[in-house]
Amino acid sequence: MTSVREWIASGRHAVSDRWHDAPRWMRWSVIAAVIVFFYALPNREFYQWLGPIPTTGSNFGQVLFTVSIYVLLAVGLNIVVGFAGLLDLGYFGFFAVGAYTVAVLTSPSSDLKTLWPWLLALPVALGLTMISGVMLGTPTLRLRGDYLAIVTLGFAEMIRVAATASDFLKGQRGFNQIPHPPGTHADGTPVFGVLDPRPYYWLVLTLIILVVIGVRNLNRSRVGRAWISIREDEDAAQLMGVPTFKFKLWAFASGAFIGGLAGALFAGKQNFVSSQNLELLNSIIILSAVILGGSGNIVGAIVGGGLVAYLIERFRGIEVLGIELYEYRFMFFGLVLVVMMIFRPQGLIPNRRRAAELKDRRKEVMVGG
Amino acid sequence: MGETVQQPTVPEQAGAPAVESTAGGREPLLEVDHVTLRFGGVVALDDVDFTLYKGEILGLIGPNGAGKTTCFNAMTGIYQPSQGEIRFRGQRITGKKKHHITKMGMARTFQNIRLFPEMTALENIQVGADAHHKTSVISALFRLPRHRREERDGLEKAKRLLDFVGISDRMHDAARNLSYGEQRRLEIARALATDPVLLCLDEPAAGFNPAEKEELLQLIRKIRDQGVTVLLIEHDMRLVMGVTDRIVVLEFGKKIADGLPAEVREDHRVIAAYLGVPDDDVA
Ligand SMILES: Nc1ncnc2c1ncn2[C@@H]1O[C@H](COP(=O)(O)OP(=O)(O)O)[C@@H](O)[C@H]1O
Ligand SMILES: [Mg+2]
Numbered sequence: 142m143t144s145v146r147e148w149i150a151s152g153r154h155a156v157s158d159r160w161h162d163a164p165r166w167m168r169w170s171v172i173a174a175v176i177v178f179f180y181a182l183p184n185r186e187f188y189q190w191l192g193p194i195p196t197t198g199s200n201f202g203q204v205l206f207t208v209s210i211y212v213l214l215a216v217g218l219n220i221v222v223g224f225a226g227l228l229d230l231g232y233f234g235f236f237a238v239g240a241y242t243v244a245v246l247t248s249p250s251s252d253l254k255t256l257w258p259w260l261l262a263l264p265v266a267l268g269l270t271m272i273s274g275v276m277l278g279t280p281t282l283r284l285r286g287d288y289l290a291i292v293t294l295g296f297a298e299m300i301r302v303a304a305t306a307s308d309f310l311k312g313q314r315g316f317n318q319i320p321h322p323p324g325t326h327a328d329g330t331p332v333f334g335v336l337d338p339r340p341y342y343w344l345v346l347t348l349i350i351l352v353v354i355g356v357r358n359l360n361r362s363r364v365g366r367a368w369i370s371i372r373e374d375e376d377a378a379q380l381m382g383v384p385t386f387k388f389k390l391w392a393f394a395s396g397a398f399i400g401g402l403a404g405a406l407f408a409g410k411q412n413f414v415s416s417q418n419l420e421l422l423n424s425i426i427i428l429s430a431v432i433l434g435g436s437g438n439i440v441g442a443i444v445g446g447g448l449v450a451y452l453i454e455r456f457r458g459i460e461v462l463g464i465e466l467y468e469y470r471f472m473f474f475g476l477v478l479v480v481m482m483i484f485r486p487q488g489l490i491p492n493r494r495r496a497a498e499l500k501d502r503r504k505e506v507m508v509g510g
Numbered sequence: 511m512g513e514t515v516q517q518p519t520v521p522e523q524a525g526a527p528a529v530e531s532t533a534g535g536r537e538p539l540l541e542v543d544h545v546t547l548r549f550g551g552v553v554a555l556d557d558v559d560f561t562l563y564k565g566e567i568l569g570l571i572g573p574n575g576a577g578k579t580t581c582f583n584a585m586t587g588i589y590q591p592s593q594g595e596i597r598f599r600g601q602r603i604t605g606k607k608k609h610h611i612t613k614m615g616m617a618r619t620f621q622n623i624r625l626f627p628e629m630t631a632l633e634n635i636q637v638g639a640d641a642h643h644k645t646s647v648i649s650a651l652f653r654l655p656r657h658r659r660e661e662r663d664g665l666e667k668a669k670r671l672l673d674f675v676g677i678s679d680r681m682h683d684a685a686r687n688l689s690y691g692e693q694r695r696l697e698i699a700r701a702l703a704t705d706p707v708l709l710c711l712d713e714p715a716a717g718f719n720p721a722e723k724e725e726l727l728q729l730i731r732k733i734r735d736q737g738v739t740v741l742l743i744e745h746d747m748r749l750v751m752g753v754t755d756r757i758v759v760l761e762f763g764k765k766i767a768d769g770l771p772a773e774v775r776e777d778h779r780v781i782a783a784y785l786g787v788p789d790d791d792v793a
Contacts, residue, residue, distance in 0.1 A: 364650045
């Protein structure tokens, strides 16, 4: 058992080392191939060759769209939890702010009757989510760990209750006829229609790439170092001249921005937003995705978010011994989490430094024993 | 340096004439002005009063629990004095934010090493170098020229400092994987990266063997020779004798001596404090 695990671990280290030692052009071509693969993925001509990967119970393009939204959310939450080390249990609240802002400004069922196009509502939604991030962060980011977790949990719940109870936000009836993103084909048909989910998926995929480039730039700068130093030792960071409060707010605001973007994209695709979209569980799923993938690592967050969302959807329509597996999806999910935490607490793709740390600890134990 | 020479507003204590004789006419850099600091019932600093002059190496010594670390904590903004105030480069720093005090030119290390364990040695120092950087989030997001310039400068400085403290070979290793001695050196390098005028070292030689201690003293002298004023906390009195220009001795939160190393060594109260003789017996 141990030897098998050691073997897998050493294999993975070899892969990781080879990756980091590989010439630049080789790494870029691998990345390019991966990107091309994911652009091609929702096409039937392509995925029919992929065996059991496409979902059977639901439209694969639709599933990919959902998965891509979760990936975006995981990348955003990873800034807050993985980099800055701030435990945010209500991250989905920012998704809600983004989706609802678009809904209120664009939908005919809204009391405002502004009927804005989606693209005009988008920057407002992004601005509002960032502001809500700063507003939530200003009083709470002075608090430490557990308090912050509780307050953020309360924030998401507050938004859900407001959406359910207030007339303005329409409760379960929700907002319908939310317009789609703009664009028409040469023949006059809209690019973002009702039937084909693929253009939405491609849009989100493109935005994920842009967001990842941005987050990577931040991570490799003074900003990313400030975030990680705060996670590692907040007092020491302050004493080394890091304005910790300011950078924690930025982590919150950047995370909120990405969450709001995901919400706005969701609203633009779904056509319909109601309080039923706002389950508390969503915040927890995204957090688990980040931890599962490897907190503090962008690729880990992408893999975690993608895998979690995909597996949940994959269960749909599968029956074993007369049991609809989809009904038990969260039980499996919980089980996987528990197993992961026992065998691989650093996540699937840990950040490199943390991996080294864990390897080290094992060595210490071995020397000690 | 551009700052004006402050009038020495601190009344010299009667028992410490040595201050005037060694530092007469020199510019005060740090003034700890009758500072008292209480933790509930514990008086960790009791009317402590001393001045640190530019360019010197001042030793702050005293038995365990004397209040040395607390004094650093008050200076660097972690604790606020219950009474009295601290001035640095002529400005009152009590009540200022910690990162402001760092930017003003005060840097420190910790008695219990507090590096950023998962960051590499290089990154640890880069965080220090960032103290004076102005790259905004937008500038970093789009890799604008200021970001690139500061990034290049910070990296160069970090490498230079790694070399200065002699751990260049550990550049890309996570701080937590460095040996104890390397970690102590890395902490000094990180503090130096903030371009301090005053470097405060809290028991930097703790846990070192004599050879390592000697190397460290060399390093401290090298730092002073670059124009940095040094405040050195040390538990081991013999160690500080060789390197400090002046020594302040604390015991139970009170200053009991302040003078040249040779004078302090002869001071009967200091001897009593270190030998553990009760005050009454000495008096
Ligand atoms: N945060 C704190 N809360 C309560 N008491 C403290 C605190 N920090 C220090 N002290 C007390 O203040 C006194 C001085 O401690 P310290 O400054 O660490 O001594 P030194 O560094 O000289 O060994 C000790 O009695 C210690 O217990
Ligand atoms: Mg101490």
